[in-house]
Amino acid sequence: MTVTTENPHINGVDTATLFATLDAVKGQPEIAGFQFRAANTWISGTHSRSTFAGFFGATQEMEHKSVTEVDSDHPAVLVGQDEGPTPVEYVLHAIAACLTAGVANVAAARGVRLDKVTSTVEGDIDLLGIFGMSDGTVRNGYEQIKVTFHIEGDADPETLRGIVEQSRRRSAVYDVLTSPTPVVIDVVTG
Amino acid sequence: MTVTTENPHINGVDTATLFATLDAVKGQPEIAGFQFRAANTWISGTHSRSTFAGFFGATQEMEHKSVTEVDSDHPAVLVGQDEGPTPVEYVLHAIAACLTAGVANVAAARGVRLDKVTSTVEGDIDLLGIFGMSDGTVRNGYEQIKVTFHIEGDADPETLRGIVEQSRRRSAVYDVLTSPTPVVIDVVTG
Numbered sequence: 001m002t003v004t005t006e007n008p009h010i011n012g013v014d015t016a017t018l019f020a021t022l023d024a025v026k027g028q029p030e031i032a033g034f035q036f037r038a039a040n041t042w043i044s045g046t047h048s049r050s051t052f053a054g055f056f057g058a059t060q061e062m063e064h065k066s067v068t069e070v071d072s073d074h075p076a077v078l079v080g081q082d083e084g085p086t087p088v089e090y091v092l093h094a095i096a097a098c099l100t101a102g103v104a105n106v107a108a109a110r111g112v113r114l115d116k117v118t119s120t121v122e123g124d125i126d127l128l129g130i131f132g133m134s135d136g137t138v139r140n141g142y143e144q145i146k147v148t149f150h151i152e153g154d155a156d157p158e159t160l161r162g163i164v165e166q167s168r169r170r171s172a173v174y175d176v177l178t179s180p181t182p183v184v185i186d187v188v189t190g
Numbered sequence: 191m192t193v194t195t196e197n198p199h200i201n202g203v204d205t206a207t208l209f210a211t212l213d214a215v216k217g218q219p220e221i222a223g224f225q226f227r228a229a230n231t232w233i234s235g236t237h238s239r240s241t242f243a244g245f246f247g248a249t250q251e252m253e254h255k256s257v258t259e260v261d262s263d264h265p266a267v268l269v270g271q272d273e274g275p276t277p278v279e280y281v282l283h284a285i286a287a288c289l290t291a292g293v294a295n296v297a298a299a300r301g302v303r304l305d306k307v308t309s310t311v312e313g314d315i316d317l318l319g320i321f322g323m324s325d326g327t328v329r330n331g332y333e334q335i336k337v338t339f340h341i342e343g344d345a346d347p348e349t350l351r352g353i354v355e356q357s358r359r360r361s362a363v364y365d366v367l368t369s370p371t372p373v374v375i376d377v378v379t380g
Contacts, residue, residue: 012234018269025321032317036279040286042307044202048290050283052275057317058267065272070260070280072287077248079208080291082255085242087288088362089226090260090280093240095373096230097262098277100238101270117232127222130360131215141365148376157379164377170320173277175331177371183285183364186338187354189347 013108031058046074047083078127088142092121094173095147102167107153112163114153122146145177203298221248236264237273268317278332282311284363285337292357297343302353304343312336335367 009015025032034057040050053067072087074080085093096119107114123145129138151160168174199205215222224247230240243257262277264270275283286309297304313335319328341350358364 012237012271014235014269021269022321022323025318026323029318029323032321032323034315034317036276036282036313036315038279038282038286038311040283040290040309040311042290042294042304045204045294046291047202048287048307050286052279052283055265055279057265062265062267064265064275068261068275070283071258072283072291074291075245075247075252075254077252079204079211079295081202085254085258086226087284087291088366089228089242089245090284090287091363091366092226092228093230093242093260093262094277094280094284096228096240097238097280099375100230100232101236101262101264101277104232104235105269114232117238119230121228121230123226125224125226125362127224128215128219129365130362131212131222132360133212133216133219133222139365139369140360141362141369142371144372144374146374146376148378150378150380152380160379161377164375168375170322170330172315172320172331173281174373175319175329176278176281177366177373179329179331179370181332181367182334183367184334184336185289185354185358186336187351188338188340189350190340190342 010111011104011108011114013105015108018105018109033057033059043071043083044081046078046080048072088123088125091142091177092123092145095145095171095177096121098171098173099147099149099164099167102171103149103151103163106163106166106170107155110159110163112153112155112159114151116152117149119147119149121148200301201294201298201304203295205298208295208299223247223249233261233273234271236268236270238262278313278315281332281367282313282335285335285361285367286311288361288363289337289339289354289357292361293339293341293353296353296356296360297345300349300353302343302345302349304341306342307339309337309339311338
């Protein structure tokens with residue numbers, strides 16, 4: 001592909017390594033088995049903190065280059081101390097970040113240079129669900145999540161929209177939200 | 191409830207305000223309509239940053255007491271620069287933080303003093319899905335998410351397990367993951 005040879009780091013994406021990685025996975029599909037992890041500690045009230053350190057992937061234990069900590073809490077109006085964004089807001093970050101990473105990769109693979117990609121995510125939720133005050137018609141989670149992308153790049157609008165659509169089709173977080181994901185909860189006491 | 195009068199801040203939860211809030215919602219259900227938001231900006235490659243500033247709730251626009259920024263990226267093994275946790279890792283934080291906040295609230299409402307609550311979350315994902323290399327049998331998202339709680343408090347194991355179970359039943363993030371959530375994506379180019 002001439003384009004990727006001429007622009008090995010278009011959009012900050014190392015396309016040569018990206019394609020080499022995909023080739024490696026084709027030759028050894030078991031390296032695609034990953035396990036991501038978070039460790040959470042309750043602090044007080046609705047405030048807790050998670051750390052992200054290691055994960056399993058490409059047949060081995062791996063470490064992030066640095067450990068990240070994030071805090072979550074409920075705002076005062078929901079009887080928290082507002083020591084961080086709510087858990088449901090992190091879900092909005094996750095879908096934006098996942099789609100955006102895909103946009104950059106897909107655009108690079110298609111030889112499209114991006115100038116700017118921003119997005120806003122809005123999640124509508126009726127708290128009658130989690131308050132246990134609905135007659136069963138109000139769900140606990142978001143009724144809808146809306147992502148609005150603003151994209152500028154050296155391609156026509158149709159091409160840019162096609163890049164977002166391809167990112168959606170291959171988005172892990174989009175799939176986790178729109179299709180049921182099994183969640184198992186174990187409790188150890190003592 | 192004698193217990194909550196004696197322990198107005200058990201587990202750091204202001205139970206009097208919590209119950210007053212629930213009463214207020216019962217009297218005026220429209221205050222339960224919330225919209226949470228994130229604003230994301232692409233930085234380079236698979237690296238992007240989200241900010242959480244305001245939200246709508248209790249019939250008005252509200253601001254967090256401080257703006258939080260979080261970064262996301264892919265690790266080097268997935269051709270990123272590892273400038274932050276992956277988007278899918280934030281999903282693991284979200285479920286842990288949501289369930290933990292609920293555990294603290296439910297325990298406080300039930301008069302159970304918690305000493306320690308930690309959890310680990312593991313999400314198994316086969317990247318053949320997002321790489322587009324499966325025959326349609328591998329999904330893009332997590333095959334399973336497993337949350338393991340370690341809880342210590344002044345109650346028997348059955349009571350502590352019941353608190354986690356009630357938190358699960360009222361968890362927004364648990365619902366978002368386990369039941370389909372509509373995600374709408376708009377694209378503005380220019």
